[in-house]
Amino acid sequence: MFDHNKSRDENSNVIKYWRKHPKSIEKYQFVYHFLPREDKKKRADLLDNKAILIYCVLIVFVSVVFRFVPKFAPGVLGYASNITISDLLKYTNQKRKENGVPPLKLNAELSAAAEKKAQDMFKDGYWAHVAPDGTEPWDFILDEGYDYIYAGENLAKNFSNSKEVVEAWFKSPSHKSNLIGANYDEVGFAVVNGVMDGYETTLVVQMFGRPRQPSMLATVGDEKGLPGENKASAEGIEPASESLGESVSSPEQENSQETPSSEVGKEEYLAEGSYLVQSNANPAIDITTATKTVSLAFGIFVSVLLALDIIYSRKKGIRKFTGLTLAHFMVLVVVIISIWLVFKPGLVI
Amino acid sequence: MMENIKENRVEYFILLVAIATFMVLIYKFRFNKGMLIFLSGVGSASYIVWGVIHHLIRGKLTKNIVYEYVLFGLLVFLLFFSVLSF
Numbered sequence: 001m002f003d004h005n006k007s008r009d010e011n012s013n014v015i016k017y018w019r020k021h022p023k024s025i026e027k028y029q030f031v032y033h034f035l036p037r038e039d040k041k042k043r044a045d046l047l048d049n050k051a052i053l054i055y056c057v058l059i060v061f062v063s064v065v066f067r068f069v070p071k072f073a074p075g076v077l078g079y080a081s082n083i084t085i086s087d088l089l090k091y092t093n094q095k096r097k098e099n100g101v102p103p104l105k106l107n108a109e110l111s112a113a114a115e116k117k118a119q120d121m122f123k124d125g126y127w128a129h130v131a132p133d134g135t136e137p138w139d140f141i142l143d144e145g146y147d148y149i150y151a152g153e154n155l156a157k158n159f160s161n162s163k164e165v166v167e168a169w170f171k172s173p174s175h176k177s178n179l180i181g182a183n184y185d186e187v188g189f190a191v192v193n194g195v196m197d198g199y200e201t202t203l204v205v206q207m208f209g210r211p212r213q214p215s216m217l218a219t220v221g222d223e224k225g226l227p228g229e230n231k232a233s234a235e236g237i238e239p240a241s242e243s244l245g246e247s248v249s250s251p252e253q254e255n256s257q258e259t260p261s262s263e264v265g266k267e268e269y270l271a272e273g274s275y276l277v278q279s280n281a282n283p284a285i286d287i288t289t290a291t292k293t294v295s296l297a298f299g300i301f302v303s304v305l306l307a308l309d310i311i312y313s314r315k316k317g318i319r320k321f322t323g324l325t326l327a328h329f330m331v332l333v334v335v336i337i338s339i340w341l342v343f344k345p346g347l348v349i
Numbered sequence: 350m351m352e353n354i355k356e357n358r359v360e361y362f363i364l365l366v367a368i369a370t371f372m373v374l375i376y377k378f379r380f381n382k383g384m385l386i387f388l389s390g391v392g393s394a395s396y397i398v399w400g401v402i403h404h405l406i407r408g409k410l411t412k413n414i415v416y417e418y419v420l421f422g423l424l425v426f427l428l429f430f431s432v433l434s435f
Contacts, residue, residue, distance in 0.1 A: 049413065052420040059427045066435065168380040287435050295428045302424070321409075323400055323417045326353060327364055331396055331421075334368050335428050342379050343432050 036309050038318045043325070047305050055298055062294050066287060070198020077290070078200025078283025079158040079345055085111075085189045087162030088204065092179060092187065095170055099180040107209065109146035110188025114205035116140050117153070121203055122194035129153060129349065141207060150183040152208040158201050159346035160288070165204050168348045175348055184208040200283040288345040295339050303332045360403045367395060382433055389429035397422040 033045045045051065069077050085106075093103035117140045120131060130136050137153040154175050159165045169175040178184075190205040306329040313320065354361055371392050378384040400418035404410040 049416050049420055052417075052424055056420065056423050056427055059424075059431050063431045063434065171380045291432045291435050295432050298424075299428050321411070321413075323414050323421070324353070324357070324403070327361070327396075327400065328421055330364065330368065331425060334372065335425055338372070338375055339428065339432050342375055343385070344379065345435070346380070347382065348380070 034305060034308060035312050036316075036318050036320060038316060041318070041320045043309050043320060043322055044305055047302070047309060052302075055302065059294065059298060063291075066291065074198045075195045075200045076284045077198070077287045078195075078285070079160065079202065079288060080282055080286040081160050081193075081202040083159065083162045083165060083191045083202055083204060085191055088166060088189050088191070088206070089187065091163055091166035092206070095166065096180050101180050101182050102185075104184060104187040104208070107146070107186035107188050109144040110141065110186055110207045110209050111190060112188070113137075113140040113144045113146065114188045114190035114207045115192065116143070116190075117207070118190045118192035118203045118205045119194075122192065122196060125196065127155070127157065127196065127347075127349070129155065137207065141209065146209055147212045148209040149212050150181075150208070150210040152178040152181065152184065154178050154206040154208075154348065156204040156206075156346060156348045157196070158199075158288075159204065160344075164344055164346055165348075168344075168346055169206070172348060178206075178208055181208065183210055185210045199287060292339055292343070296336060299332055299336045299339065303329060303336065306332065357403065360399070364399060367392075367399070386430060386433050389426055389433065393422040393426035393429075396425065 036043050042048065066077060089104070089106055096103055117137060120135070120140075121127060124132060126132055138151055141148060141151055154169050156165045156168060159168065166179070169179050186209050188207045188209075190203075192203050192205075193200065194203065195201070196203070306325055309325050310329065312318070313325070371388065374388055375385060378388065397418045400421075401410065401415060404414050
């Protein structure tokens with residue numbers, strides 16, 4: 001049988017003890033940073049409005065630091081990448097095959113023009129089809145002696161791998177028309193690492209063309225400077241599996257009546273082979289990983305606190321005068337999934 | 350929790366539809382950063398409006414609750430923006 005008087009005496013003794021030794025319960029007060037308070041009918045301290053405001057300020061502060069670091073230490077922050085020309089060609093031709101368009105052949109002059117365009121962008125610090133001095137993509141192509149009927153250019157930067165580049169191009173209607181354009185027979189790529197706006201990054205330049213004279217079309221012999229994997233792709237060996245990727249492209253076709261290409265120049269360029277090198281940008285800190293980590297850390301921290309609030313409040317029957325905790329939790333889960341799985345670095349123009 | 354959902358089932362249904370639409374849109378525009386930033390802003394603002402309207406209908410709207418939704422919407426937008434702006 002329950003002895004009411006005994007229970008009251010025990011409680012009274014406990015309260016007396018607490019009053020005498022306040023430190024004994026103060027040390028447990030920290031749990032209210034993480035758990036809702038029944039007495040005040042509010043959420044955990046770390047979920048109140050002031051705490052959320054502090055998280056917002058901290059996120060802004062970290063973003064500002066990431067913006068300023070490149071000004072004082074260029075190249076420390078950057079975009080890690082692993083992009084190869086052979087993969088770019090493979091995925092490009094996959095897309096063309098899927099759309100019933102003949103595959104493109106890798107052309108040395110177009111690749112040389114793409115390489116020079118990429119280097120020019122790093123040198124003059126611009127990210128555009130037309131250079132600040134008015135130089136157009138076609139000028140680079142013509143300078144390499146590639147006389148064309150049709151030409152086009154796609155640009156990409158900050159991507160981490162070749163498939164994402166081609167997917168991004170395919171996803172953009174304007175770039176897509178270049179990527180699967182039936183007017184092109186040949187393509188050239190450049191994948192160049194450098195520092196732009198203080199961030200180490202990889203620029204990808206893709207140049208398309210149809211030569212004025214059919215005899216100019218690339219052959220296997222023209223690609224003698226390719227490394228093994230590139231050579232296989234250049235010879236038109238199709239990948240075994242289908243790609244689900246997408247890509248972007250902006251059509252910029254132009255007719256030109258310039259001089260035909262120089263065989264000597266081409267051979268010299270192939271001898272250098274610099275545009276055939278695989279790109280592996282390895283900055284000290286990968287900005288994509290860093291920003292995602294910061295956002296996910298805050299998002300997951302607040303989500304866990306909200307989940308604790310939901311579970312603990314239900315268990316203890318606590319009713320609070322606040323917004324809907326479950327709704328906040330659902331929205332944050334969407335944020336975490338989006339940042340983790342959907343958001344990819346990279347820009348195309 | 351189930352009582353909470355039952356009590357606010359219309360609001361939660363609207364929220365779920367909005368979340369599903371948002372997820373489809375961000376997947377569709379996953380390579381378009383400008384659009385993703387725009388969607389993040391619209392999504393955060395919509396959530397604030399949803400929360401305020403919900404509490405207004407229930408007659409439970411206070412200044413603190415408005416601040417809470419505004420701050421939470423801001424937090425959501427900043428979590429997106431800090432990733433998308435790089």
